[in-house]
Amino acid sequence: MKTIVINASPRKKWNTAEVMQAAQKGAESVGAETEYINLYDLVFKGCRSCLICKMKDKTKGKCYWRDDLTPLIEKILDADALLIGTPIYFGEPTSEFRALVERLIFCNLSYDDGSSYYSGKVNVGIFYTMNAPFDFFEKNMKDSLASTEFLFSFLNGEVVSYPICDTLQVHDYSKYNMAGFSQELKEKQLILQYPKDIEKAFEIGAELSK
Ligand SMILES: Cc1cc2nc3c(=O)[nH]c(=O)nc-3n(C[C@H](O)[C@H](O)[C@H](O)COP(=O)(O)O)c2cc1C
Numbered sequence: 001m002k003t004i005v006i007n008a009s010p011r012k013k014w015n016t017a018e019v020m021q022a023a024q025k026g027a028e029s030v031g032a033e034t035e036y037i038n039l040y041d042l043v044f045k046g047c048r049s050c051l052i053c054k055m056k057d058k059t060k061g062k063c064y065w066r067d068d069l070t071p072l073i074e075k076i077l078d079a080d081a082l083l084i085g086t087p088i089y090f091g092e093p094t095s096e097f098r099a100l101v102e103r104l105i106f107c108n109l110s111y112d113d114g115s116s117y118y119s120g121k122v123n124v125g126i127f128y129t130m131n132a133p134f135d136f137f138e139k140n141m142k143d144s145l146a147s148t149e150f151l152f153s154f155l156n157g158e159v160v161s162y163p164i165c166d167t168l169q170v171h172d173y174s175k176y177n178m179a180g181f182s183q184e185l186k187e188k189q190l191i192l193q194y195p196k197d198i199e200k201a202f203e204i205g206a207e208l209s210k
Contacts, residue, residue, distance in 0.1 A: 001210045002079040003027040004072075008086035008097035010040045015129040015167040016085040022198045023083040023125060026205025034209075035075065039096045042068035045097035053107035056189035063107040073104050077120060081208045082155070085127035091141055093128070093148060105151045108146045116154040123157035123208040127164060127201060133179070134165040160204055164197040165189075 005024040009016035020036070027034050037115040044067040054066035063073050076082050086093040093101075108118045126149060132141065145161065152159045170176055173183040 001027075001030070001032040001081065001209050003032040003081040003205070004076050005034055005036045005205075006039050006072075006082070006084040006100075007130070008039045008084060008094050008100070010094075010096075010141070011087075012038050012040075013194065015164065016087050018129070019127050019129060019198065019201045020083065020085040022201040023085070023127065023205030026202035026207075027081065027083065027209035028162045030210050032081065032207045033210035037072060037170040042072065043104075044069040044099060046095075047102035047106050054098050054111055059091070060086070060110075061108045061119075061150055065103065067081040069100060069103050072109075076104060076122065077118065077155075079122055081123040081125070081157070082152075083125045083205050083208065085129065088128050088130035088132070088141065091144065093145075098148075103150065105154050107144060108154050116156060118154075118155055121157045122155040124155060124159045125204045125208045126152070126159070127160065127204075129139055129164045129167050131167060131169060134163065137163050137165050144173070158208060160208060162197075162200060164194070164201075164203055166193070168194075208210055 005020050007017045011017065024034050024036055048065050050065060052058055053062060074165065086097040108116050110117055140187050149161050149200045166186065168186050168190050173181055
């Protein structure tokens, strides 16, 4: 089993990175070969609408735009599982996450009948980290994120998502104009809930990589 692990946060050592490292360990615990990628280290664009992937004389299911995403897309399509984590920015995954999804999925979408050209199967685990408390996520964000999750169904595998809520955004809130957040409540969450989230990321990473 091959599992690609992607951190789609610009921060390489914070919440999303920790969650993805736990998911990676989970994948490795069941014997998967893993590769960890910081998406923000790559230089790339979203879909350029070149439409070469839709031309009749071209191989289907391949993105023809060449940049740092080219080998990553090939690796994902060649893998058995993809574990990807993103912070929530303005209610959505990050722009880099979105750019990857455009490139990865559009070339596999048939404009003839809406089916997937992809003949393999990649299980996908999506991890969202955010400031919002769990109740807010459930009421206001979960449904809109389902459309992103649907796109990964074009990879024919299981798609699992997991929210990590109320994350610590900075170590010392008193140094920032962030009066809307309570350091005390954030630290409580960090002690009581975050370890459970890390454990869950491990479990999902293992389950999808079996
Ligand atoms: C530009 C920006 C926009 C954000 N928008 C939201 C948001 O809409 N909802 C939310 O709950 N958190 C929001 N956040 C907070 C991050 O999602 C949260 O701190 C996340 O855990 C950061 O992940 P990281 O620590 O891996 O970078 C935003 C943060 C930034 C920098």
